[in-house]
Amino acid sequence: MSPLLKTLSIALIQLHTTANKSSNLLKVKQYVQKALTEKPSLDLVMLPECFNSPYSVTEFRNYAENVPNGETTKFLSELAKEHKVFIIGGSIPELGLDNKVYNTSLSFDKTGKLIAKHRKVHLFDIDIPNGITFKESITLSGGEKATVFDLDGYGNVGLGICYDIRFPELAAIAARKNSFAMFYPGAFNTTTGPLHWHLLARARAIDNQTYVVLCSPARDLSSGYHAYGHSLIVDPNGKIIVEAGENEEIVYGELDPSYIDQIRSGIPITTQRRFDVYDDVSVNAKVSDI
Ligand SMILES: O=C(O)CCC(=O)C(=O)O
Secondary structure (H helix, E strand, O other), rough: OOOOOOOEEEEEEEOOOOOOOOHHHHHHHHHHHHHHHHHHOOOOEEEEOOOOOOOOOHHHHHEEEEOOOOHHHHHHHHHHHHHEEEEEEEEEHHHOOOOOOEEEEEEEOOOOOEEEEEOOOOEEEEEEEHHHOEHEEEEEEEEHHHEEEEEEEOOEEOOOOOOHHHOHHHHHHHHHHEEEEEEEEEEOOOHEEEEEEHHHHHHHHHHHHHEEEOOOOOOOOOOOOOOOOOOEEEEEOOOOOEEEOOOOEEEEEEEEEHHHHHHHOOOOHHHHEEEEOOOOOOOOEEEEOO
């Protein structure tokens, strides 16, 4: 039986972020209202990576907040409660009790309860000649756990942030723990986006025969970091079912349980795994309990 218990209607909110946190939060509120006006039956909205701050190693600490007592946690919780909708809250810079800064994603149920907290595990440290150099580890610390959680009434989902998608283990752990989808808030760029964004999303979907959902900021060529855009949903057969362009946009999609069953019965890799030959990565995984 499909790990997704009933159809989940979702919206991905691809928006510009600015240096002004209050106006970023106001924009999120307006877009969530717009999504629910356009589609009142919506179950879940998803936001992009770093939706309340610039995506910049020199700025993360300046914008970092405590979780769960910071402004943005409270804001998202109230928004979820007001609209009775799940929120996969992109990511924000979090100031930990250890005084380290993390790139952290918070998810809320329809009552506004915080149901998951994922700290980006794999930091985005790359150096492509004539392409892009970025080193999150200058100011960020990496999380220590995979994240799998229950969307009450629908089943389990997994979550990673952006560069985490390059490491198939997190999605495999989530799938072994009976998840029907993997959510990745992500801000790829104009160098690696065209090369790998779609391929990675489709690969993780095919590996696990689950839905894969990516939500990016809109592209802003006047900012210091040029996000790729192209928020998308991939189905369990690896097909992109909906995709945004580069500008501000909401895209909608339905995650259908019967389609997971259909794909898994046609190509039954989900039951053909040979854990007698290789280990099940989920067995000893450290999984977040918030
Ligand atoms: O993996 C990539 O190419 C981009 C990753 C990224 O932008 C991020 O982790 O924020």
